[in-house]
Amino acid sequence: MQFQHEDHAEYGLFFLNNSEGQRIAEIRYQWAEPHRIIADHTWVDDSLRGQGVARKLLDALVEFAREKQLKITATCSYVVTMFQRDQSLADVIA
Secondary structure: OOOEEEEOOOEEEEEEEOOOOOEEEEEEEEEEEOOEEEEEEEEEOHHHOOOOHHHHHHHHHHHHHHHHOOEEEEOOHHHHHHHHHOHHHHHHEO
16 A cells, blocks of 8 residues: 655645545644654545555654654644554654
């Protein structure tokens, strides 16, 4: 599964579109400061539920944060829960 990434001055997102170009999954972040982003929204279309897509989106965001030496503050309930459950993500938690 290959996600697309857009990074704008104030926010960014990793996302997946279907063959018709419609968005079917995304994880969004806001730039808080030069070395910190806020993960504020995760959404997966019902057609993809149960396939681990939300986790794959989070993994893409975490990989981005590690590459850019960023910390992540989570306000999205899914990301908050995953940060609490998975200690392998501790290095990126703000």
